[in-house]
Amino acid sequence: MFTQAEENYLKAIYKITQHTADQTVSTKSIADELGTSSASVTDMIKKLTDKSLLSYEKYYGVSLTREGQKLAIMLLRKHRLWEVFLHDKLGFNWDEVHDVAEQLEHIQSYLLIERLDEFLGYPKFDPHGDPIPNENGNFTYRNQVSLSSVQETGKKLTMLGVRRHQADFLKYLDSIHLKPGVQLTILSKQAYDQSLRLQIADRDEILITQQVSQDILVKP
Amino acid sequence: MFTQAEENYLKAIYKITQHTADQTVSTKSIADELGTSSASVTDMIKKLTDKSLLSYEKYYGVSLTREGQKLAIMLLRKHRLWEVFLHDKLGFNWDEVHDVAEQLEHIQSYLLIERLDEFLGYPKFDPHGDPIPNENGNFTYRNQVSLSSVQETGKKLTMLGVRRHQADFLKYLDSIHLKPGVQLTILSKQAYDQSLRLQIADRDEILITQQVSQDILVKP
DNA sequence: TTAAAATTTTAGACAAAACTAAAATATATA
DNA sequence: TATATATTTTAGTTTTGTCTAAAATTTTAA
Structure with a gap:
């Protein structure tokens, strides 16, 4: 190949x-x-x-070309399915999955990837919230907006994913207990620097900069 | 590396x-x-x-060298753990696991292989009955003899593994419902060509040549 | 024990995937 | 528009892992 x-x-x-x-x-x-x-x-x-x-x-x-794009999407599919495996089955943190998936995505076996997909329960999104193309290369679409664009305060939001994938950014989010699936509420927004005071799950409130909130995706 | x-x-x-x-x-x-x-x-x-x-x-x-041997044993460990994963978790047949494990064994991640081992429940043998070295490179020893060397007839035996790993040989064993863990009984042995009449599990009896019985390992 | 056969090594070449330095081309700006 | 700057390509090298052909060495056998 x-x-x-x-x-x-x-x-x-x-x-x-x-x-x-x-x-x-x-x-x-x-x-x-x-x-x-x-x-x-x-x-x-x-x-x-x-x-x-x-x-x-x-x-x-x-x-x-159409063929090249197809191949690229299948690589993305393999990469993201392996990430789900590492995270969900082997207990890897979401900042640890990328590098190993980068190797695993090159394994050549159609059967392997279809069986893996089945074994994982046909997941639609990877641990970072990125969509996993299906066997035909189609992505699941979902509405998601940057946390920085949300105006209402007090509303319960669900985190869906991230826009940056650097391990240090993910580790920081982890340290404040933010990851896809977590519930959060904007308590207030500072007008002059757009920083946000957040309540994450039922924990103490925390302050995040706009630089961070821009790269967090939530259900609108 | x-x-x-x-x-x-x-x-x-x-x-x-x-x-x-x-x-x-x-x-x-x-x-x-x-x-x-x-x-x-x-x-x-x-x-x-x-x-x-x-x-x-x-x-x-x-x-x-000692270092070279250590590395070779770790590759064997990785190969066989991946075979268990493919067989037990993804439902691969035992004649299908080798080629994919051959690729997977080169993935570089100590954490991956230790987590995989844990996820699989620290298996001691792979789908062909070959021992899996542990983290320190030690193999589990077990008594096993070639089916061709068994003299008693009528005794219930348990298949433990094989001595040949060619896909066609494994497929043949599969077709007569022979694989590790299966119970079998020697009904009779032909003196002149050493062929065996076997009862496999509770199925119809079957005849196998010495060429085949030599490469089947059973609990003595 | 010496010649023939087999094995092993050396020498030289090639393809893949990278590099640096220099040439060619495109883009931006005065 | 002409020139300076940035980008892209070409040319020539390097490393890895392979090959074939030939030379060196060991093993076998007459």
């Missing part, structure tokens, strides 16, 4: 298209995403283009 | 030492085991010797 390096390039390109309007991705953005040189990226682009996973025009940029 | 290729060489060398009296392994036997050329083996031996996983004398042969 494809090498791990090839798969990592497809994932990176897919990820970049997710948070940009354009479907066309620059060499540099891929290099930045993977922490590699532009020259290496150009080399790999050629290989993936030859394998018709990318369409590519020199000096202009690349985009995923 | 070590590359997959390096790990595969260590495993191969360990495997060869298991069914030979000598701890010293020839270049050719490694090449045969891995389906590669002797020249490639010589190259890799040098690398592994530099990393003090092997001790090596030109034209004479190699043996695993």
